[in-house]
């Protein structure tokens with residue numbers, strides 16, 4: 001246990017803190033569905049983000065025997081460690097997850113990330129995980145349903161956008177099931193959903209310049225009603241995107257993820 005404050009007795013349940021996105025799961029059916037979706041196997045290296053009061057942590061420990069958790073709220077550290085004793089071996093990292101090097105947590109196995117994430121930090125956590133994609137075997141996250149819909153959307157969908165392309169370029173994204181507000185205490189104002197993400201093998205990603213790829217996707221969707229030619233006029237200055245095999249009158253929302261990769265690689269090779 002790192003940085004632990006032994007401030008509370010066993011069984012103490014602190015009030016939920018809004019600024020930490022605390023909505024604690026209490027629906028046992030949903031908790032079982034998450035554990036079932038993760039389906040831990042012997043030797044798996046499980047890491048949970050934001051264990052809270054242990055709603056997913058303890059059932060996962062019952063199944064798997066050991067788990068590492070990353071929790072920022074000091075008031076939860078002692079109750080978690082104490083509560084875990086009856087379930088298995090818990091390593092608690094008391095840190096902001098955005099400062100945790102996931103790669104260093106992987107041992108001979110890549111890590112399997114699990115979490116009912118604080119919704120105010122979902123995008124930063126997703127992008128932080130992508131930075132460590134090579135060390136991650138899979139992820140199972142509870143997020144706002146609206147975010148999961150955007151993550152999993154394909155071309156032609158109203159919600160296909162920057163998040164869809166950036167995540168799907170690096171991972172397979174599979175929406176698993178929806179979760180109503182009543183499954184949490186306190187209930188959030190929005191519906192939630194559980195998503196599975198499986199990083200592609202590094203040699204399958206094929207992005208030659210990650211920063212350029214991110215810029216192409218950002219600019220393309222930054223002006224989503226413009227044609228690709230106009231939206232990318234700055235990046236593509238002096239080069240024609242027809243030469244990259246794309247229709248210049250197409251809009252970003254019609255372009256496949258693989259075509260964004262091809263376009264950014266072509267721009268890299270042709271001097272952007």
Ligand code: SAM
Pocket residue numbers: 020021022023024025026049050051052053054055056070071072073076095096097098115116117118119121
């Ligand atoms: N897993 C628990 C559950 O399902 O009941 C709690 C989920 S709650 C939605 C999000 C959890 O993330 C809280 O325990 C909160 O304290 C924690 N959290 C918030 N910001 C964090 C951060 N930057 N780093 C690590 N944990 C954080």
